[in-house]
Amino acid sequence: MITKLKLLLFACLISLASSAQDIESPTKQFWNTLKSHCGKAYQGRLELPKEDKDFGGKQLVMHVRKCTETEIKIPFFVGEDKSRTWVLSYENDRITLKHDHRHEDGTEDDVNFYGGTTTNTGKADLQLFPADEHTQKIIPAAATNVWWITINDTTFTYNLRRLGTDRVFKVVMDLSETIKIPDAPWGWED
Template identity: 60%
Template sequence: MKNYILTVSLFATLSLFAQEKSGAQQFWETLKTHCGKSFEGEITEGPANDDFRGKRLVMHVRSCEENRIRIPFFVGDDKSRTWVLTFENDRITLKHDHRHEDGSEDKVTQYGGTTSNSGLPKIQFFPADQETSDLIGYASTNVWWITVDETSFTYNLRRIGSDRVFSVKFDLTKSVENPSAPWGWKD
């Protein structure tokens, strides 16, 4: 009887453990709660001469599919940037989709990286992948990370071995009017 109780207890414990969601799954679910909404942000770290300073910064969690979330990032009137997040095999990939005003792809586009583990519920790290290294040699040491919690979303970049750091923080407590479609999208 003791072995039976021990076996049942062990099975119940393993079942509970198996039902726990990974950090990547929790992060993904939190991000999806903002689908369809837009938020204003501000630069919290970056070069003083950064082209983004003094411009309105808006992210729009515009497209949410089961395993892909697209977040256009507007810098003033520039609608060229979209962060594309893909969830597969308990890993998240971040790619940067850059477009020209006519919708055609920029020559520097689709760079980014994939998490090396499932991460934590509120933060995911994306080291530069081989495609990025081949496309933009100096970005080989880039590490991007995104944080998301109840009040904020931050997009961050650090180029290891340099002083290049960029962070923009969006206030998730106050949504703003959704902007028109980014370049290359149809409303």
């Protein structure tokens, strides 16, 4: 009887361990949701600040253009300006957000690859990216930046808050309707 009980207990432990491995972390769920939009483009709007000379009144487009198991590149166009790409990297159940800025000829901007890495698994629909050391070095005022991205069935939001200041930025992209795939961003070969 004890042998049967041990065998049953052992089988239950194996089943529990197997089930635990099948459960995706919130980080991985977020990553897979974002990755499911690969190859699609969406239009959005500026939510905050309400009036902005660089973004206000311009067509905002994001294109989830390139996806691998560890990297997602999302060009973000502001009118005719194709200088911005959000680069997300996945490693060790954490996501890093970097901003790749290019000139029209494809060369890197002097202020480039700033951003941050999640400090925990976040939520399946929300990931936070506090500014990293590189950001603090190249943009000292951005040392208190916190970016966050939310995603659900109908919207993707990109947000920025500079803690201790009035600096806030939010764009909302409509995921319910795809748009025509835009041309490549500045600096891309394909």
